[in-house]
Amino acid sequence: MAVTEIGKGATVACPFCATLNRVDLTRIADHPKCGRCGRPILLDRPLSISDASIDGVVRGTEVPVVVDCYADWCGPCKIMAPILDDLARDRQGDVLVTKLDTDRNPATVRRFDIRAIPTLLVFRGGEAVVRHAGAIPRQELDTLVGLSIRP
Numbered sequence: 001m002a003v004t005e006i007g008k009g010a011t012v013a014c015p016f017c018a019t020l021n022r023v024d025l026t027r028i029a030d031h032p033k034c035g036r037c038g039r040p041i042l043l044d045r046p047l048s049i050s051d052a053s054i055d056g057v058v059r060g061t062e063v064p065v066v067v068d069c070y071a072d073w074c075g076p077c078k079i080m081a082p083i084l085d086d087l088a089r090d091r092q093g094d095v096l097v098t099k100l101d102t103d104r105n106p107a108t109v110r111r112f113d114i115r116a117i118p119t120l121l122v123f124r125g126g127e128a129v130v131r132h133a134g135a136i137p138r139q140e141l142d143t144l145v146g147l148s149i150r151p
């Protein structure tokens with residue numbers, strides 16, 4: 001039976017030129033490129049997010065957005081990093097995984113009152129609906145994001 005695929009959109013900042021791009025998550029296989037610099041936008045790994053881009057990304061994305069608030073000097077963040085890499089790779093198109101460097105983005109840290117790192121925020125429909133401080137294993141991360149077991 002023929003079905004019509006309804007586009008699932010996301011808004012992401014280009015890792016090279018920081019331009020916000022709209023991408024269709026149902027067409028990742030077509031290798032989306034940045035509309036400005038033409039370089040590939042790779043969604044199989046966490047993307048950087050910043051004070052400047054966070055609103056555009058979380059409001060313009062129709063799947064849950066995970067924001068990993070981290071710092072380079074934070075030990076538990078280093079434990080969390082490969083777990084987030086795995087999530088981004090396994091569930092690309094179902095969830096957008098982003099990372100926010102807390103040392104470089106003080107406005108977001110203040111706004112969400114982030115007092116410990118790593119802090120994981122999950123946004124749905126532009127709103128921060130879940131927050132969790134501290135590193136967690138993959139299964140707990142999936143539960144936090146609201147991902148069900150893959151059928």
Ligand SMILES: [Zn+2]
Binds near residue numbers: 015036038
């Ligand atoms: Zn670009």
